[in-house]
Amino acid sequence: MNELYIGLMSGTSLDGIDAVLVDFCQDAPRLIGNHAQTIPNVLRTQIQQLCDAELPANEINQMGAVDRQIGLLFAEAVLTLCKQSGVSPKDIKAIGSHGQTIRHYPNGHDQQGLSPNKQHGFTLQIGDANTIAVQTGIDVVADFRKKDVALGGQGAPLVPAFHQYVFGDKSVDRMIVNIGGMANLTFLPAQREQQVTGYDTGPGNTLLDGWCIRHTNQPYDKDGSWGRSGELNQALLQRLLGDDYFTQASPKSTGREKFNLSWLEAILGDQSMPVQDVQATLVHLSAISIADEIKQITNKGDVYLCGGGSRNGYLVETIALYLNEFEVMNTEVLGVNPDWVEAIAFAWLARAYVLKQPGNMPSVTGASRAAVLGCYFPFA
Ligand SMILES: Nc1ncnc2c1ncn2[C@@H]1O[C@H](COP(=O)(O)OP(=O)(O)OP(=O)(O)O)[C@@H](O)[C@H]1O
């Protein structure tokens, strides 16, 4: 008997919508099909405008329309995935849809002029789940992050519980590092009495993509070859690492509201240097911020990378350089394609909702308790 769920993920990089069809009927989740849905350029630009906290656009009208458009595109991804996999939508138990984050301020908006304890933290993902349900004929679970925020948590990262389920091992400590727009890690101790920890380490690909588009007109630096042609600028790296986020204690999570090109430009100032040296330095920034956090947690174990950044050879080599006492691999070694881990996690979170099982880990997000996450949007 199959237990089919679909996971939908579109991350901060806006590189596309990842859709996966997963069967949970056995011990390990089995990936039946996957599909990467392109985001049309006009829609991508509209989403980028909504993500820009400093743009005083007519945000409510734009958000309403973009919410529906993303819902339609997510539905198209699901229908394409079902067709390609030869599976009927009526055989799918539910879709887990992450949505598209357009704002992540779990600690409150720092421009409210209020002290942090008087601010109302929030996180906002759009991509209308009602539209997805209506268009696909499949029940949808969405809006996974807000309950955790309501419980005083960061609402992120939410993947550690899934990482524990699929990658946890009783004989060896494992570190799972997802390098998306931001990078997040999960520490899975072999000893179950030790707590699972996890948080966002800082930028993953977002600054690399932004700088690359600006100077080469390419959406990302394929395999890191452009960055590799530059040289690390140690003084700039130290200034970038001077940001408080890197020394802040966990729980912590971040987004494009903080790590964006304006942040980089403010630190660069009027200092001139070859643009590819900046790219090389940004690779070192992502790598060292990941490596330093890992070394703070443990001094041994295996490190498994996933997410788009695990396809950037220069970034992976640089991470391995800073982690020479660890073995650095990717999740393929554990049987899960690194491109689909996040989307599979949202299929799993939909299943957790259906089974009324908690999706968050208070040791990770800082929420006051474990909770069933998400809202249910039935087709009926
Ligand atoms: N071959 C490659 N070489 C270099 N970078 C790559 C390659 N393939 C993907 N990437 C990088 O990975 C990014 C996409 O990664 P991914 O889809 O994991 O991030 P995301 O959508 O932001 O998800 P999230 O932040 O939620 O984890 C691209 O924007 C690009 O920077």
Ligand SMILES: [Mg+2]
């Ligand atoms: Mg992506």
